[in-house]
Amino acid sequence: MTKLTFIAHDGTPFDVEAENGSTVMENAIRNAVPGIEAECGGACACATCHVYVDEAWTTEVGEPEAMEEDMLDFAYDVQPNSRLSCQIKVRDALDGLVVRVPARQG
Amino acid sequence: MTDVIKTDALIVGAGPVGLFAVFELGLLDMKCHLIDILDRPGGQCAELYPEKPIYDIPGWPLISAQGLVDKLIEQIHPFKPDFTYNRMVSSLQKLEDGSFRVTTDENEVFEAKVVVIAAGGGSFQPKRPPIPGIEAYEGKSVFYSVRRMEEFRGHDLVIVGGGDSALDWTLNLQPVARSVTLVHRRPEFRAAPDSVNKMYAMQEMKQLEFRVGQVSGLTGADGQLASATIKGGPDGDIEVPCTRMLPFFGLTMKLGPIAEWGLNLHENLIPVDTEKFQSSVPGIFAVGDINWYPGKLKLILSGFHEVALMAQAAKRIISPGERIVFQYTTSSTSLQKKLGVVE
DSSP states (O other): OEEEEEEOTTSOEEEEEEOTTSBHHHHHHHTTOTTOOOTTSSSSOSOOSEEEEOGGGHHHHOOOOHHHHHHHTTSSSOOTTEEEGGGOBOOGGGTTEEEEOOSOOO | OOOEEEEEEEEEOOSHHHHHHHHHHHHTTOOEEEEOSSSSSOHHHHHTOTTSEEOOBTTBSSEEHHHHHHHHHHHHGGGOOEEEOSOOEEEEEEOTTSOEEEEETTOOEEEEEEEEEOOTTOEEEEOOOSOTTGGGGBTTTBOSSOSOGGGGTTOEEEEEOSSHHHHHHHHHHTTTSSEEEEEESSSOOSSOHHHHHHHHHHHHTTSSEEEESEEEEEEEETTEEEEEEEESSTTOSEEEEOSEEEEOOOEEEEOGGGGGSOOOOBTTBEEOOTTTOBOSSTTEEEOGGGEEOTTOOOOHHHHHHHHHHHHHHHHHHHSTTOOOOOOOTTTOHHHHHHTTSOO
16 A cells, blocks of 8 residues: 555645545545545546645656646646646556645636 | 426436436336436536547447447437527426426426426536636636527627637637637637637738737726736737627536425535435435445546436335336336337
8 A cells, every 4th residue: 555645735644545546536535635626537628636846855756748638628727747637547667646625626 | 477397207417317218207208308408418528528538338248429429319319308408497497286486597397297407517617717806807708608698789809719619619700709719828719720720810810819828817897898907928918808708718617497396415525325316305316426425436437326316216206106007118018118129
């Protein structure tokens, strides 16, 4: 199991154990992290699972692909460390990953 | 007053479940009219993920979302449903004879014996961009769609976004507006390459301006914009003249005026019973993602089941006292006649 930490917009941390191969978004939903809506259910079609990747992790997590960049156009307050959490797959190298939830999803 | 459109069942929402409701109601001889805020059928399937594969439709190991919508349209064709697109339902009133009068945001009036709410996650509405204070300008100098191009004549127009809507209106309003500034957070666009090339060509000829960045602030008074601040671009924060703004940030889903219809709600969903899928108001049904009952799963296939049972209950309201004979499409000549597969 891989440890992930979501930090809600009000600063509350949510530590969760995630299975490798699952998406960061699925773990947010499974653990009822507030502020992750995932309207489209993980199809990279709605930009409502937007997160900010902690600066220490941006290199390891990597850059969004073109389709995800397109969807990020619809997200609220996009920053250079913005990602859609449905497009980040959990793996060993992400153990300890910290992501922050934006003020709102669109 | 406009002519009243009368029908047996008024279906709010033309997504997959609303479409299949036409089939089940049609088998029981009920005529349907569908209203949708989008400009075509399919709901989320058509708007959010038309090309995505769906794997859990019985009998279809894999079907694209748009493919499913196309098949449903073909399947309900024999029942000749009527469609009204680009409309949001607004008010609902129960009439003395037990039927319902429903109006739209463009003041069409419908009268139906039953109302079937198949509105999914709610109606698609434009997303508001994260610009402080933008609400004060909405409807006066900030618009989320173009109804009349004349409204933009002679104005300093700022268009925000990188999709087809943003690019199309940049090109179409350029001859009308006094100035056009297109703002997008990156130099890559989702819009058709041809429109993007045209836009760059017009920028070369100084007919419009394209700026990379995000609108971070607005100035103006009494709802009338004066300027917009753009941040994040190569030139740092800059202020551009702006008396009209068109943000295109896609769509989000909201329950909308249905919330004011006096139905019991449960976290923006409509609680129903699992025999009739009826709301707290007899004659108003809710099916698909918008309803709630113990054990509810937001699956298309659950919605299909729900409309079959709903249709039985609707039939009892529309034809009280008539005996409903349960029949299979495989063997019933009368159903096959309705489907147009036998003479």
